[in-house]
Amino acid sequence: MSHQDEKHEILELALNFVGLNHPFSRREFLLISGVTVVGISALGAKAGKKIPLIIMDKAEGIIIADPTKCVGCRRCELACTEFNDGKASPTMARIKVNRNLNFGPKGVYTGQRGQGNWGNGLITQDCCKQCPHPVPCANSCPNDAIVVQPPTNARVVDAKKCIGCKMCQKACPWEMMSFDSDMNKATKCFLCNGTPKCVEACPAEALNYVAWRDVTDKVPPRVIPTAVIPTEKVAACIQCHKK
Amino acid sequence: MAKIGGWVGKVLRVDLSTGRISTENTIEKYKDYLGGTGIGYKVIWDEVPMGTKPFDPANKIIFTVGPLAGTGAPCNGRTAVTTLWPTCWPKPLVASGHMGGSFAAELKYAGYDGIVIEGKADHPVWLSIIDGQVQIKDARHLWGQGIRRTTIEIAQQLGPEASVAAIGQAGENLVPMSVVMNSFSHSAGGVGAIMGSKNLKAIGVHGTGSVYIAGNKEEWEKIIKLHLSLLGANNQHVVPNKPQPWAEYYHPGSRWVASSGRKWGAADPAIDTGACDPHNLHRIAYRTNSAAYFLGADAWQYTVRGNGCSSCPIRCHTMLKVPSAASKYGISEIGQNTCMGLLFGRVFFKPPPDGPRGQAAIEACMVGMSLADDLGIWCNYGQLQRDFVRLYYNGTIKSKLDEKEFKSYSWDKYEKDDPSFLFELLPRIASKEGELGTALGLGTGYMLERWGIPEEEWTKDYRLWYWKMGHPKHHANEDAGQCGVIINTQYNRDAQCHSHPNFTRNGLPIDVQKRLAAEIWGSPDAVDAVSAYTPMNIYKAKMAKWSLLRKELHDSLSLCNWMGPWVASPLKERGYRGDDSIESLLYSLATGDKKSRQELDQVAERIFLLHRALTIRDMGTKEMRTRHDTIPEWVFKDPSGKALYTKGTIHMDKEDMNMAMDMYYEEMAWDKKTGIPTVTTYQKLGLGKVADELSKKGLLP
Amino acid sequence: MEQQETICLAIVRIIRERSETGQLAQPKEILAELIGQGLLKSEAGDERYHFETVLKEVVEKNEDIKEISGSDGIPCYYSALSLSETYARILIQKKENPLSLMAEIVRENSSIYPRPVPLDIFKESPFDFTQGELLVCLKKMAEQREYQDIAQAITSIGTIFLYSTQHLEPDYASSLAEWLDVGQVNNP
DSSP states (O other), X not given: OOHHHHHHHHHHHHHHHTTOOOOOOHHHHHHHHOOOGGGGGGGOTTOOTTSOOOOOSOOSEXXXXXXXXXXXXXXXXXXXXXXXXXXXXXXXXXXXOHHHHTTOTTOGGGGGGSSSTTTTSOOOOBOOOOOOSSOHHHHHOTTOOEEEETTTTEEEEOTTTOOOOOHHHHHOTTOOOEEETTTTEEEOOOGGGGSOHHHHHOTTSOEEEEEOOOXXXXXXXXXXXXXXXXXXXXXXXXXXXXX | OOOOOSOOSXXXXXETTTTEEEEEEHHHHHGGGOSHHHXXXXXXXXXXXXXXXXXXXXXXXXXXXXXXXXXXXXXXXXXXXXXXXXXXXXXXXXXXXXXXXXXXXXXXXXXXXXXXXESOOSSOXXXXXXXXXXXXXXXXXXXXXXXXXXXXXXXXXXXTTOEEEEEOHHHHTTOSSBEEEETTTEEEETXXXXXXXXXXXXXXXXXXXXXXXXXXXXXHHHHHHHHHHHXXXXXXXXXXXXXXXXOSXXXXXXXXXXXXXXXXTTSSSOEEOOOOOTTOGGGHHHHBOHHHHHHOTTHHHHEEEEEOSTTOSSOOEXXXXXXXXXXXXXXXXXXXXXXXXXXXXXXXXXXXXXXXXXXXXXXXXXHHHHHHHHHTBOOTTTHHHHHHHHHHHTTHHHHHSOHHHHHTSOXXXXXXXXXXXXXXXXXXXXXXXXXXXXXXXXXXXXXXXXXXXXXXXXXXXXXXXXXXXXXXXXXXXXXXXXXHHHHHHXXXXXXXXXXXXXXXXXXXXXXXXXXXXXXXXXXXXXXXXXXXXXXXOHHHXXXXXXXXXXXXXXXXXTOOTTTOOOOBOSOGGGTTBOOTTHHHHHHHHHHSOOOOHHHHHHHHHHHHHHXXXXXXXXHTOSOHHHHTSOOOGGGGOOTTOOOTTOTTOOOOOHHHHHHHHHHHHHHHTBOTTTOOBOHHHHHHTTOHHHHHHHHHTTOOO | OHHHHHHHHHHHHHHHHHHHTTOOBOHHHHHHHHHHTTSOOOSSHHHHHHHHHHHHHHHHHOTTEEEEEOTTSOEEEEETTXXXXXXXXXXXXXXXXXXXXXXXXXXXXXXXXXOOEEGGGGGSTTTOOOHHHHHXXXXXXXXXXXXXXXXXXXXXXXXXXXXXXXXOOHHHHHHHHXXXXXXXXXXX
């Protein structure tokens, strides 16, 4: 069976699975029902590694930060890794404050004219935006290791699948991916199953966990992503989006 | 054995003379000394022989932190800096300074529990630490620059997350009254010139590693939350400074100043601090505003926010934005510091016409911070300023300076409390320019000697606060009667111990304090109401011992002694009780080395004892009671002639203090006559070898 | 009975909500609220009696609901979940007799901590005296016999403190005022 046929077969299964047997185009179907193709991997044998994972479901919540209240204590970073991973590791923290703490997001070349402790005092806390489709980190993963985790639908690294290639680190425009060098696995904000530890830890009420909304077009990127999207996923994008 | 956490395993050794860089195993070599001052005193004892002088290459400067540094334990951002102290008079002895900021955490993440620096580089250098990569780099382009520029240039190389501890021109010029500073406003006093004498301009650290918690992470989370729940405001003051809806008690002198209507006025937009119920752990950072506490209500409008050390929710530094200071004096709009650092500029002057808490005072503080924190000048807990005021107004300065130099200062500006005078004075202290600049930078002891002023003139006058050996009192009888006096006799610089005033100033009614005191030190008689002192008793001696040991413990674990211990809390449901075993709970879980409160206090006692042994060895005397543990005359005099034990006086009774020292030495199991530890005491605390060495020199009782 | 239960819950909620905003709940305010919610029909007669019975029950059955009476004997209510007894007492006296409130605060501080109280504290919340009101109180305290124990201490920077001679001797009060105003800040 050709690759294309395999895909078709899987999608037919998916449509059956949700009780529909209607000749919608794949794209129309997905748009109308919001069914995520993520579910396909749960179908078992038919779903092989070659079938790409595309996250469609939106997250339920997002962490929103207020830089005018951040006091630079970094307890959010510490709570994230100590309470989740048993070690204090700000480099690995899934909320990122230290990189903006002293000089602001534009960095040290702003001297005392920027933000942060050396500038005007504002400290930008970088949080994962739990991107809507297309999810850059998930799409860049060659092993489909970034998945949606109910009930929050946070975009989460499945450590069992992560091969430690670090492609996702290059994909995020806001440099929000972390890497656990002890485990050799990527990691990212998973909203702590609905009660984010960073939000709980903040002594200045500078973090809030709120209903998800799309902030990807409201926050300037930190870097230009240099990840490569695996070809299977490229193919899937084209399949899904063409008429 | 369970895995070891807390410590990251390596102490960095840097010899600037040879350029040799090596590491030691922290746990193998120093576990019994924890970290911080524990390692500091151990290194000095083992490796720096008696007779070494502070600026000798053989002196070592030891930057060490403890197993809790870099973790999520509240208030762990402290680095201890141990060395032979250049302002200690007449003979330099071991002492330690401390700096907050981000340095302690960053050093741990780079993989080090400490850095021991010895020798002297043959040209200015800075030490670069990026995780395992340690290099001695050329600092000739930085030499002559202030702390600010130095920090930024090093951050350009190491990245914006780097922590940079740098000296200013004062340290470079071997001015004893100098500091090392990191994170904009966090300084360790007294040590800048030691770095300068080694041609070490700065240490820049960037670390991407981790500090592991040995214990179960859910347990750790629980203990952290317990600790947070017991926190008060700065200095562990546990009641607000005026009635709040939730509060049973309040205290106008409390540093818990948050209230509805009091705003961080220069935040963008302004933020109301609100009632800050102690159960709301999300508002801990709003409780304290050091600028408002020290500089009055006017400071609220200039407050951008709080700031402080990594991991600490208290934020005892205040970031101020004062445009008028910028436009009048050409300094930055933004200044930040706490306590003495905040007051540096104002206390050079007599209080301005609008009072010590008005607009003029705030501007003077801004100028002071802007200059002193860049030049890197130390205040010696305000002794620099007190000496200056006295020496000017009693005509000494005029008599000691030649006419040309005297005329080169705008004394009319000084007498008018014009802060621009500081632009003339402070740079000259930093560059040892002229007789005045040189003398003031020496520290009180050496300055008095240089100018032929007998020390007695300082020890008899309470207004100067001078205690002994070139340094002032630091929370003595005014705060805690006999307990405070005992504590102030024990060190080779100002005592820097806050265990006791944190308790006596916590704002609780005296009956509640006494009830807590009974639980902690054995009797309600351990504490008196302020300036209503009663005669000495054994419980006050226990409180003094506890205060000292906990200070050393905090300085060795990396916990902030300006916040701890946490024996009182703001929680009515706990009877305002804190938890006296917080330190041991945190230590045991983080490191995996289970120690009870008593066991950990024993380690603290070992560390304190080593400091004692070092002092005895380097003074070369057994007579500590009479030659070291001295109390200045002014402590025994009341300026208005009130009788002893009258309410309203804080002066002490000589006989009573003699008894106090007796009881203290007994509590410590030291020889009462001389005040030196016995061989049994040394051995009991695992310092048998120390006792042997002292025995050889005839320095045991 | 059901009605009673509903009214109980409503009263508890009203008291707690007012406490959360830093205020006491007066009976007439609670009554008006209940009428507004349609749970009671009028302020008088049987309804009134019913209300007062339920109110008593609310206080008995809810540990956090407290009653506090001013000197006029009329009780007010608050929830200890939000307000301390200290604060509630300030609120209740503030309305009826600011002079006696000031004296009580001064005496209480002089007795339990013990320490004098800065005059300026009365200008801030929750006291909120105006400058004029403060001066009137000071004058009355100097004149009226029952306030003869209230005295002033002035610090070296001119701050006025009040204390009660019933609990603090003048020398002691002066030195404490100086410590609070000048000493603590100068010993940072």
